[in-house]
Amino acid sequence: MENQNGTPRIISQSMATSPCAAERRYGRRQNPRKGKRVGPKRPFSSGHVWETRQYLKLMGRTRDLALFNLGIDSKLRACDLLDICVSDVSSESMVFQQATIVQKKTEVPVTFEITDATRTSVNAWIKEAKLSPRDFLWRSRNSNSRRLSMSQYSRIIKQFAKVVGADPATIATHSIRRTKVTLVYRKTQNLRACQLLLGHKKIENTVRYLGLELDDALKISRDIDI
DSSP, X not given: OBOTTSOBOOOOHHHHSOTHHHHHHHOOOOOTTTTSOOSOOOOOOHHHHHHHHHHHHHHTOHXXXXXXXXXXXXXXOHHHHHTOBHHHHEETTEEOSEEEEEOTTTOOEEEEEOOHHHHHHHHHHHHHHTOOTTSBSXXXXXXXXXXXXXXXXXXXXXXXXXXXXXXXXXXXXHHHHHHHHHHHHHHHOOHHHHHHHHTOSSHHHHHHHHTHHHHHHHHHHHHOOO
16 A cells, blocks of 8 residues: 555554454444343233232322233333323223223234223322323323333333342333233233234234243253253
């Protein structure tokens, strides 16, 4: 290689080395996920659900109890759960026994049941917060926001994990979505039912979402005694 005046250009050893040399000069890029656990997050167990509900009732956290209950019943993604308006689940001070929401990610409508306990807690929150039909159901305590943000919801779920003594690193917003449908599968082994409850287009997505292939492999491994 030559300079503009035609004289040979001397290439320093540091310039001739691999791209790692540039990383050393300008600082190696940090992996934001380094040291963090990856993969599907654990669902809450039935015992965890009971403990969380009792704690929220004892602490008088009406909104969070309704949020926890409806999150488990609906099995919705966080983005869909947080976008629910009062009119989506109730009318004239009466919470529906079931509701239908069109999912943002797939644009597929999904119908879910609302249990009596959830209806009671949601109705109590609507009355306490004095929400109108057009309001978001999960009003934020931040006056600058009309509803809970994803980061606020995530922090709340981490708090639930601490309450029941679970590792917060293994619990996330999808833990709420996976809780009830995981119990449904364990009881019925009905993948099609789980697919409908989650609103998945393909049953393969349901298999991966529930981590069934890994669970089955681990069970086979445990059953082999050597």
